[in-house]
Amino acid sequence: MTNFSLYSVLxxxxxxxxxKRIFAKYYDHPHQPGQNPYSSETKQVEFETGLAKKTHKDPTEVILYDGNLATFKECGDAVIYLIGPADENELLLHSLVTSIREALEMILGSSINKRTLLENYDILALTIDEFIDAGVVMQPDSTIVAGRVSRAPSQEASRQIDLSEQGILNYMSIARERISETLRQSL
Structure with missing residues (x-):
């Protein structure tokens, strides 16, 4: 039977x-809460330990484990796993885990390891959140995600807004100048 659900990542x-866990995020189907068999932390740790033992030195990168499809990519001394339902498209999950690794390499440099991931835990979490939202694959392109995650805040966003009378007059003056410049260019 084919899986026609958008929720392709468990x-x-x-x-x-x-x-040992560096990062883990388990997704529960929003329309079927409580269906995730790894809802407790003890079950998660047990699953992760067994998964690590099963995939240690395994070159296949796609396996069936505990009734689920598991794809993984090694990054130095760390391994990124994506777990999906057994009837999910393994090419989708494998290309997604490859894209996650590529995006992390673009953002953090080519030497990804446990220490780098722990030091940049916020980048790791944000990168994965850009790829996957509640178990739905949102963006499969590593370059787009790397651009979103590594982009520095714009200068306007980092400025403090001055709400005093003088500040408001300054903003109105800037707006007036920009509008007049736009009108001059259009004529």
Whole structure:
């Protein structure tokens, strides 16, 4: 039977080479709450430990484990896993885990390892959130996600807004200048 649901990811997990958790996010189907078999932390740790043992030194990168499809990519001494339902398209999950690794390499440099991921945990979490939202693949392109995550805030966003009378007059003056400049260019 083919899976026609948008909810194609059950979990995104990053483990170190010894099977210890660096990052883990488990997704629950919003229309079927409580269906995720890994709802408790003890079940999650048990699943992650078994997954690490099963995939240790395994070159296949796509396996069936515990009734689910698991795809993974190694990054130095860390491994990124995507877990999906057994009837999910393995090419979709494999290309997504590859894109996640590529985006992290673009943002953090080519040497991704446990230490780098822990030091840049916010970047790791934000990158994965840009790819996957509530189990739905939102963006499969690594360059777009890397651009979104690594983009510095704009200068206007980082300025403090001056709400005093003088500040408002300054903003009105700037707006008047920009409008007149636009009108001059259009004539």
């Amino acid at each position: 979990a995104c997990i990053v483990l170190d080479s010894s099977g």
